Amino acid sequence: MSGGSGVVPPRRRLNSPNVIEPPDSAETQQRRTAMLGKIAELAAEHAKAVEGGGQKYVDRHHARGKLLARERVELLLDPGAPFLELSPLAAWGSDFPVGASVVTGIGVVEGVECVIVANDPTVRGGASNPWTLRKTLRATQIALENRLPLVNLVESGGADLPTQKEIFIPGGRMFRDLTRLSAAGIPTIALVFGNSTAGGAYVPGLSDHVVMVRERAKVFLGGPPLVKVATGEDADDESLGGAEMHARDSGLADYLAESEHDALRIGRDIVRRLNWRKLGRAAKPSRPPLLDEDGLLGIVPEDLRIPFDPREVIRRIVDASEFDEFKPLYGPSLVTGWAAVHGYDVGILANAQGVLFGQEAQKAAQFIQLANQSRTPLLFLQNTTGYMVGKDYERSGIIKHGSMMINAVANSTVPHLTVVMGASYGAGNYGMCGRAYDPRFLFTWPSAKSAVMGPAQLAGVLSIVGRAAAEARGQAFDEEGDAAMRAMVEAQVEAESLPFFLSGRLYDDGVIDPRDTRTVLGLCLSAIGSAPESPAAGFGVFRM
Known part of the structure; x- marks a missing residue:
């Protein structure tokens, strides 16, 4: 209708x-009603991803004068341009919030389709958990396969330390992919809005173009506490890894932005000057x-x-x-x-x-x-x-x-x-x-x-195997236990499918x-x- x-x-x-x-027939209407119910459930799950870390952390982030991840994405894109968000339900059913503390997708910037990766700092400071890593690696894979410029909107506290064992070793692929993109002639751009520490410092370090926001961006391999423990040296965030220091001294920053909006403007200018051309069929x-x-x-x-x-x-x-x-x-x-x-x-x-x-x-x-x-x-x-x-x-x-x-x-x-x-x-x-x-x-x-296979078929196969094993051992088959097993397996397979x-x-x-x-x-x-x-x-x- x-x-x-x-x-x-x-x-x-x-x-x-x-x-x-x-x-439409009554059968079609019944199917339509069922599908609309599933779509409503989908919308509710997507809303969880949009919520990020929750209203408390959203308000605190705004109070600091900062934009949310999706607000940054929206301002980066051309007015009215679509944004195909990727993997919005990442981490669903896990111990981590839906969305995996990062927004990824394909959007149009200055007429150029780009893959965009935006850390969500309202979720544990934008720290990367195992699902963040998988989602980010999928985004870089899409950029490489389809020859799309990659724009990272960076504000992350690095790895989620309690799960470092699942992040550290496979996480090196993220840095490998950035270099492979550049080697393939696919531009990589990092706009740094806040912390980019430890391994995260290599995101701007391995990007072709780097923009840092004055007095907001903090990029260092080890923060002041780690430097104190490791070397005994006293240092503050700004002198250790501030945007102005990187623009004046280290040379890591190519552009020094005065605000988040200014950084996004510079990012758009960078994309515009790429003179990007599609190579496939029109x-x-x-x-x-x-x-x-x-x-x-x-x-x-x-x-x-x-x-x-x-x-x-x-x-x-x-x-x-x-x-x-x-x-x-x-x-x-x-x-x-x-x-x-x-x-x-x-x-x-x-x-x-x-x-x-x-x-x-x-x-x-x-x-x-x-x-x-x-x-x-x-x-x-x-x-x-x-x-x-x-x-x-x-x-x-x-x-x-x-x-x-x-x-x-x-x-x-x-x-x-x-x-x-x-x-x-x-x-x-x-x-x-x-x-x-x-x-x-x-x-x-x-x-x-x-x-x-289907839940009933899988449970049925296990039942047949169990019955044959009992007969081979000369034991009586536990019919009640088999029925309970079948019900449990069917429910598990149904949920996991x-x-x-x-x-x-x-x-x-x-x-x-x-x-x-x-x-x-x-x-x-x-x-x-x-x-x-x-x-x-x-x-x-x-x-x-």
């Missing part, structure tokens, strides 16, 4: 503007879908065992709802074809019935090869329970066919984007380009679930409202276009 009148507007079918779609003129994006809310059933037609999703996210389907009669459980999103050509692979059979796997491998020949990015729309099992399917070669598809995905060199709409179980997650296969971007809907849990561990780049899918994909495709086209693919041996 649209508007507030309660009237259902007529809908046009794919490429048939004179054909009227019927109003977008063609974009045309909106014929079908309303609101219809995406009523497609995915609550019970993911019930199949749905992914064409209904495709028609609502691609330009003019035009989709040229490839091999529509062969391997019908996987829908493949060509379309455009916001003017960018894409090849789409979408699960139709959940299960992947041999024909589907062969069809996917051929389609991926064709996309690589034309250098067309691939979009995977996941709703899969995995590859089919059973005697007949093993005899027909499901292992070699599934391996062929996984081989094609793993060695494809065009950019991949993945959206998990529903189920993502077993090796189907791999064949449909899950996180382990390094898609450029991966987002999930609130309806998504992912695990090695939900999108908030998975997003909290950075197995995706964010959980999104289905209605935002087209916009998110458009922003990602535009960002991908900053990098040149990747070299041609070289595939491994396909076991025929």
Whole structure:
């Protein structure tokens, strides 16, 4: 529905503007209501990330005359420019606040798409915990893969010391990535608003351009207490690592800003003078879908065992709802074809019935090869329970066919984007380009679930194994204990397969409202276009 009148507007079918779609069914309305409930839960979790350290620390930060992390980001961006926030639910379900004390995302600065990393000093002084590190490393990976300038908005007390064992050794990758970005000709910019101590001092130290705010920025390897203990020397913050000292004496600061607003202005000037140029394909003129994006809310059933037609999703996210389907009669459980999103050509692979059979796997491998020949990015729309099992399917070669598809995905060199709409179980997650296969971007809907298999199947397998072990030992099988075990395992797997849990561990780049899918994909495709086209693919041996 649209508007507030309660009237259902007529809908046009794919490429048939004179054909009227019927109003939504009761089943569609039920699915829509369930999805809206999940979206409300998502909004509540996102609000926790926006809260940072809570109102007390927000007020204290403002009282010091400082801007919040998201306020800094907003002022850095071009007026009205979108900001695609990444991993906002990082650390969800852990001992650390949702958001992991850092804001990351892609935004437009002086007309240039940049990756932005902003420490949130309202959360334990912006200290980095294990999830902060993972989130930051993911942001730098995106900058490197897509050739996007990286802007760090720095105010951090360094590592969260109680968890240093999980940060110190892998944390060196952050500094390695900064040097690799620079070596690849991708600019790195550090705007330092407050503390940048210990290992954090290397963020400006390894950046191409450094701006420090007078009387606010403090950059040193060891603060006054550590210097006193280590050397016996007395020093204050300003003389040890103040912005003016670094601008006059050490040379670490390239620009000395008079205020936070001034630092952000200088940062924008730096980006403007980069004379940055995109090296990828330009977008063609974009045309909106014929079908309303609101219809995406009523497609995915609550019970993911019930199949749905992914064409209904495709028609609502691609330009003019035009989709040229490839091999529509062969391997019908996987829908493949060509379309455009916001003017960018894409090849789409979408699960139709959940299960992947041999024909589907062969069809996917051929389609991926064709996309690589034309250098067309691939979009995977996941709703899969995995590859089919059973005697007949093993005899027909499901292992070699599934391996062929996984081989094609793993060695494809065009950019991949993945959206998990529903189920993502077993090796189907791999064949449909899950996180382990390094898609450029991966987002999930609130309806998504992912695990090695469904909760009931996993518990059932454990039950069968336990029963066989008891029989082998000649012992009576504990039926009550088995029922309790099955219930416990099902509950655990269900909880650990939900999108908030998975997003909290950075197995995706964010959980999104289905209605935002087209916009998110458009922003990602535009960002991908900053990098040149990747070299041609070289595939491994396909076991025929």
